[in-house]
Amino acid sequence: MPSLSQFVIPFRQISLRDVPTVGGKNASLGEMVRTLGSRGVRVPDGFAVTSAAYRHCMKRAGLDTKVKTLLKGLDTHNMRALQRVGETIRQMIRAAPLPDEVRAAIIGSYRMLSRQEGTKSLSVAVRSSATAEDLPDASFAGQQETYLNVVGEAAVCEAVRKAYASLFTNRAISYRVDKGFAQRDVALSVGIQAMVRSDRGSSGVLFTIDTESGFRNVVLINAIWGLGENIVQGAVNPDEFIIFKPTLAQGKCAIIAKRLGTKHLKMVYAKKTQNSKLKTQNSGVPSARFAPTTVNVSLPLKDQLRFALTDEEALILARWGVIIERHYGKPMDIEWAKDGRTGKLYIVQARPETVMARKNVNILETYRLKNGAARKKHTVLVEGVAVGAKVGSGRVRVIRDASGIHTFQKGEVLVTTMTDPDWEPIMKIASAIVTDSGGRTAHAAIVSRELGIPAIVGTGNATTVLKNGQTVTVSCAEGERGVVYQGALPFVVERVNLKALTPPKTQMMMIVGEPEQAFSFAQIPNQGVGLARLEFIISNYVRIHPLALLNLSRLKDARARAAIARLTRAEPNKPKYFVDQLAYGIARIGAAFWPHDVIVRLSDFKSNEYASLIGGREYEPEERNPMIGWRGASRYYDPKYRAGFALECAALKKVREEMGLLNIKVMVPFCRTVEEGKRVIAEMKKNGLVRGKSGLEVYVMAEIPSNVILADKFSAIFDGFSIGSNDLAQLTLGLDRDSGLVASVGDERNLAVKRMMSMVIKTAKKYKRKIGICGQAPSDFPAIAEFLVKEGIDSISLQPDTVLKTTLQVLKVERRMKK
Numbered sequence: 001m002p003s004l005s006q007f008v009i010p011f012r013q014i015s016l017r018d019v020p021t022v023g024g025k026n027a028s029l030g031e032m033v034r035t036l037g038s039r040g041v042r043v044p045d046g047f048a049v050t051s052a053a054y055r056h057c058m059k060r061a062g063l064d065t066k067v068k069t070l071l072k073g074l075d076t077h078n079m080r081a082l083q084r085v086g087e088t089i090r091q092m093i094r095a096a097p098l099p100d101e102v103r104a105a106i107i108g109s110y111r112m113l114s115r116q117e118g119t120k121s122l123s124v125a126v127r128s129s130a131t132a133e134d135l136p137d138a139s140f141a142g143q144q145e146t147y148l149n150v151v152g153e154a155a156v157c158e159a160v161r162k163a164y165a166s167l168f169t170n171r172a173i174s175y176r177v178d179k180g181f182a183q184r185d186v187a188l189s190v191g192i193q194a195m196v197r198s199d200r201g202s203s204g205v206l207f208t209i210d211t212e213s214g215f216r217n218v219v220l221i222n223a224i225w226g227l228g229e230n231i232v233q234g235a236v237n238p239d240e241f242i243i244f245k246p247t248l249a250q251g252k253c254a255i256i257a258k259r260l261g262t263k264h265l266k267m268v269y270a271k272k273t274q275n276s277k278l279k280t281q282n283s284g285v286p287s288a289r290f291a292p293t294t295v296n297v298s299l300p301l302k303d304q305l306r307f308a309l310t311d312e313e314a315l316i317l318a319r320w321g322v323i324i325e326r327h328y329g330k331p332m333d334i335e336w337a338k339d340g341r342t343g344k345l346y347i348v349q350a351r352p353e354t355v356m357a358r359k360n361v362n363i364l365e366t367y368r369l370k371n372g373a374a375r376k377k378h379t380v381l382v383e384g385v386a387v388g389a390k391v392g393s394g395r396v397r398v399i400r401d402a403s404g405i406h407t408f409q410k411g412e413v414l415v416t417t418m419t420d421p422d423w424e425p426i427m428k429i430a431s432a433i434v435t436d437s438g439g440r441t442a443h444a445a446i447v448s449r450e451l452g453i454p455a456i457v458g459t460g461n462a463t464t465v466l467k468n469g470q471t472v473t474v475s476c477a478e479g480e481r482g483v484v485y486q487g488a489l490p491f492v493v494e495r496v497n498l499k500a501l502t503p504p505k506t507q508m509m510m511i512v513g514e515p516e517q518a519f520s521f522a523q524i525p526n527q528g529v530g531l532a533r534l535e536f537i538i539s540n541y542v543r544i545h546p547l548a549l550l551n552l553s554r555l556k557d558a559r560a561r562a563a564i565a566r567l568t569r570a571e572p573n574k575p576k577y578f579v580d581q582l583a584y585g586i587a588r589i590g591a592a593f594w595p596h597d598v599i600v601r602l603s604d605f606k607s608n609e610y611a612s613l614i615g616g617r618e619y620e621p622e623e624r625n626p627m628i629g630w631r632g633a634s635r636y637y638d639p640k641y642r643a644g645f646a647l648e649c650a651a652l653k654k655v656r657e658e659m660g661l662l663n664i665k666v667m668v669p670f671c672r673t674v675e676e677g678k679r680v681i682a683e684m685k686k687n688g689l690v691r692g693k694s695g696l697e698v699y700v701m702a703e704i705p706s707n708v709i710l711a712d713k714f715s716a717i718f719d720g721f722s723i724g725s726n727d728l729a730q731l732t733l734g735l736d737r738d739s740g741l742v743a744s745v746g747d748e749r750n751l752a753v754k755r756m757m758s759m760v761i762k763t764a765k766k767y768k769r770k771i772g773i774c775g776q777a778p779s780d781f782p783a784i785a786e787f788l789v790k791e792g793i794d795s796i797s798l799q800p801d802t803v804l805k806t807t808l809q810v811l812k813v814e815r816r817m818k819k
C-alpha cells in the first residue's frame with residue numbers, strides 16, 4: 001500500500017515534471033507557487049491529492065475491472081449509450097467510500113493549510129486535475145468538476161470523491177476517445193486550494209495571445225463581477241481589455257482597446273447553504289458545508305456601467321501574464337480572481353493555450369464568400385461575435401438544453417442559448433455553432449476554436465429566429481461581427497505559403513480602416529500601414545459628431561441627445577468618450593503593425609458625411625458639391641470646427657505618449673495650399689502634436705493638382721507625400737467621382753493622371769521626401785502598380801486582399817528592371 005506521503009503533496013513541492021502524479025492543472029499551480037511568487041505573481045496556496053490516491057481508491061473498491069468492462073466497445077457518438085454508461089460509472093464511484101488512509105492524508109493536509117491561512121476551517125476550491133489534461137495537444141478545460149467554497153473536513157473529502165466520479169462525465173469519456181487516450185491510462189488528481197472570494201469581487205480569464213488571430217504581442221483580459229462561471233457559461237458578455245506587450249514592458253499605459261460588457265448578472269453563493277450530514281466511514285468527523293448553491297443576482301445599472309477591473313489592475317494582470325508566459329515559454333490561458341474582502345488579485349489557474357499557439361504561421365489561410373459583399377446580396381438572419389475566421393453551412397438544429405443533444409446529427413449547425421462541457425460530444429460533429437449568449441471566452445468560443453469550426457456567440461436571438469431544418473451559412477470571415485445568412489452560400493479557401501515570399505524593394509503597405517481586423521491583416525507580409533482611415537474609426541467606434549459631444553447641453557435634436565446618452569452612459573465626460581474610443585481604434589492598428597510605420601490620415605469626411613453622424617446635422621452646412629467643399633485641412637483650423645479637431649489631436653497624442661505607440665504618424669488630407677498646411681501644423685502644435693517631437697512625422701496627401709505643382713514648397717513643411725489617386729484623378733480630369741453620369745470619362749490610368757503622379761514622385765525624390773501611394777488605383781489596376789514601381793515610388797499601400805497578388809507582381813517588375 002502506498003504511504004500517506006504518496007497520497008498528498010503540497011503545491012510548493014510540485015513542479016511541471018509531476019504531471020503523471022498530480023495532473024496538468026495541479027502541476028501548473030505548483031510550478032507557479034514554487035517559482036513565481038518571488039516575482040510578484042500571487043497564487044493561492046494548497047495541496048494536491050495525487051493520482052496514486054485515485055488509483056488506490058479505485059483498486060480498493062474493486063472498480064477497475066467494472067469500469068473497463070462498461071467502457072469496452074462504447075460508441076461515444078451514440079448519445080444515449082454514452083449517457084447510460086457514464087451515469088452508471090459515476091454512481092459506482094460516488095457510492096464507494098474513501099479508504100481510511102486516503103481520508104486521513106487529505107484531512108491532515110487540509111488542517112495544515114487552514115492553520116497556515118489563520119483559520120480552523122478554511123474555505124477551499126476543490127479542482128479536478130486529470131493526468132491527460134492541459135497537455136500541449138489536449139487542453140479542453142472543464143472536462144471534470146470543480147467545487148468552490150467548500151468548508152470543513154468532511155465536505156472536502158466528499159468533494160474529492162465527487163471529483164473522482166467526474167472523471168467519467170459523458171464529455172470526459174468522449175473527449176479521451178477523440179484524443180486517443182486509453183481510459184485506463186488516465187487518472188485523476190485533485191487540487192485543494194485556498195478560496196479566493198471573487199463572489200464579493202470580480203473574476204475572469206486572461207490569454208497571452210489574441211484568441212482569434214493568433215497575434216502574440218497582446219494580452220487579452222475578460223472580466224466580470226462575481227464568480228467566473230458566468231464567463232464560461234456565456235451567461236454574460238464580459239468587459240474586455242487588450243494590452244500591448246512591447247509598450248507594457250516600457251512602463252506605458254499599454255491598454256490599446258477597452259470595451260464595457262453588459263454584465264447584467266453576478267454569480268454569488270446563496271445565503272442558505274446545504275448543511276446535510278455527510279456519510280462517512282470515520283466517526284468523529286464533523287459535518288460541514290459542502291458545495292454551497294450559487295445563484296445569479298441582477299446587478300444594478302451603476303455596477304453594469306463600471307468596469308470589473310480598474311486600468312491599473314488590468315495592467316498588473318497583464319504583467320503577471322507575461323511573466324507566466326515567459327516562464328512556460330509558450331502562450332498561456334490563465335484564470336484570475338479578485339478577492340472582494342481584501343482587494344487582492346490572484347492567479348488561480350494557468351494552462352498552455354493550444355489552438356492559436358499551434359497555428360502554422362507560414363501558411364496564410366483565408367476564407368472568402370464567393371459573392372463578395374454578401375450582406376448586401378443575401379438575407380442576414382442574425383449577427384453576433386465572430387469566433388475564428390472560417391465559414392460553414394448546414395441545416396439548423398435548435399437545442400435549448402443538454403437533454404436534447406441526442407437529436408443532433410453530424411454536419412448540422414448547432415443553435416442554442418449557451419453551451420457547457422456537457423455539449424462537447426455533439427459540438428465536435430457540428431459544421432458551425434451559434435449561441436444566444438456569451439463572448440469570445442465563453443465555452444462555445446473556446447471549444448469551437450480548438451475544433452476549428454466557425455462559431456457566432458452573443459447573437460441574442462438565434463434560438464428564436466433560426467428554425468430547425470433551415471439551411472444557413474455561418475460566416476466569420478467578415479471581421480469581428482459574425483453573420484448567419486439564409487441558404488448555403490458558396491465560399492473559397494485560399495492558402496498561401498508565406499515562407500516562400502521574398503519582400504520586394506518597394507515597400508508594400510496596407511490600407512486599413514477596421515481596427516478589429518488589424519491583428520489578422522498584420523500577418524500578411526507587409527511593411528506597415530500607408531493609410532489608416534480615421535473616418536472609418538469615427539463612424540464605427542464613436543458614431544457621434546465631436547461638436548455634439550462638446551455642446552451636448554445645447555443640442556436641439558432630442559433623438560440625437562437620447563442616442564448620445566445611450567452610447568456614452570458609462571462616461572460622464574462626453575468629449576473624453578470621443579478621445580478614448582478614437583484612441584483605442586488607432587492604437588489597435590498601431591499595435592498590430594508595430595514597429596512598422598502606421599500613417600493615420602486625419603478625418604476626411606465631407607460635410608454630408610459629418611452630418612450623418614449622431615448630432616451632426618446641427619453643425620454641418622448643406623453643400624451642393626461637398627466633394628470639393630469644406631473637407632480635410634480647411635476644417636482643422638476653422639473656428640467652426642477647431643474644437644472638434646482638438647479631440648482628434650488628443651486621441652493621437654494619447655496613443656503616442658500614454659500608450660507609447662510612436663510608430664503612429666499623421667497625414668493631412670485635402671490640403672489646398674502651402675499656407676493651409678502651415679496653419680494645420682500650427683494647430684496640431686497647439687494641441688500637443690509637434691512635428692519632430694519623439695519622431696513624429698507629418699505627411700500630406702498629394703491629391704490636388706496644387707500639391708503636385710507646388711510639391712517643392714510642400715516638401716519644406718511636410719515629411720513626405722502619399723498620392724491619393726482617387727481625388728487626383730477627379731480633380732485632374734474635372735470629374736465628380738460621386739456622379740455616375742461622367743464615371744466613364746476616365747480613371748487613374750489616364751495619361752494626364754499618370755503624368756501628375758510621375759511629377760510628384762520626381763519632386764519628392766529631389767527634395768529627399770518619402771513618397772508613396774494610398775489610393776485605390778494599385779489595388780484595382782495592376783498596370784498602375786507596375787508604372788509606379790518603374791517611376792521609383794517608395795511604397796504602395798493596398799487593400800489587404802490585394803497585397804499578396806500585387807507583391808508578386810511588383811517582384812516581377814523589379815526583377816525585369818534589374819536585367
